[in-house]
Amino acid sequence: MDELIEYIEKSLPLSEEMKRDLVKISKVKHLEKGEIVLSEKSHRKIQVFVVSGCLRSFYKSEKGKEHTLQFAIKNWWISDYITLFSNANSIMCIESLSYSKVILFEEKELDKIYKQYPTLAMVQRVGLQNRIAALQKRILGLLTLSAKEKYQRFLDEYEFFEKVIPNYQIASFLGITPESLSRVRKEIALS
């Protein structure tokens, strides 16, 4: 839990009381490679803070094809944001791609903490705003970038985890076919 406290304290010094209340609602978990943290159709509303390792959220189509929405590495949050703030059951799965250490929070408990500590809510607000900027950037990338540019941006962000993440997941995250991904990799290797 120290890792999260340290991370939050980059933006906001926490009182002992705040730290205690945060620890009280958190659950540290060690995940094996392939372990599922959230299943689709679950009624659970959780947010996951990644301490180490790599997780991904994905959507499985009716035909069984997996579409990767997000990867998350150290100091990132991951959740099924489409249903997190609603009453609907989850539509995404979250799985661990490596041995990972995470901190789990129930959304309901986090919400209470934000109401109790408005300064913490402010930090969360900045987090939400940053997420919006990142998501818009991702949409713009999907609309405007070539397969090669998408892959290069992916490398910039997730460099260390390229070896951990299977090719078909990278391709599905970029919205390109695995064949395009191979082609782009060859192009980059030759350039």
Added chain:
Amino acid sequence: MDELIEYIEKSLPLSEEMKRDLVKISKVKHLEKGEIVLSEKSHRKIQVFVVSGCLRSFYKSEKGKEHTLQFAIKNWWISDYITLFSNANSIMCIESLSYSKVILFEEKELDKIYKQYPTLAMVQRVGLQNRIAALQKRILGLLTLSAKEKYQRFLDEYEFFEKVIPNYQIASFLGITPESLSRVRKEIALS
């Protein structure tokens, strides 16, 4: 300005003081078709609430191609969310696609109001969360839907404005070519 107050009051009853402070920082504008509210490379940080009409935000690539990130109709907010919360200049343009009535806010002023009235900040937080859900849904749509499904989802959301929005803008919003859009429309007309 009454329209925004009415809209906010669906979530939160506003005191006379809150209303007065909101009005003080707002600027009602009537826009002509084609009028630009925010230009690219602007240092302005504004959020636009749409009272009536239709606006869009778009990014112009180096080659001059326009990529539509968002349309906004009655009761929606629109802004360049990629740069709004940062120090960077805007990278998007926002233009009016019809005769529109909007309410403009400087982000700095809104921020002050949220600090002054924590209950209003709560309403904004829910707004941010809904935006995150909508953006994730859009990404999932871009990754998983066929051209036909994308267009049908667009019709569900923006039905009344289909006539106002030029074809190339709809296509660029959906991430498909104008030719695909024509094909899909014919398919739907024939089915």
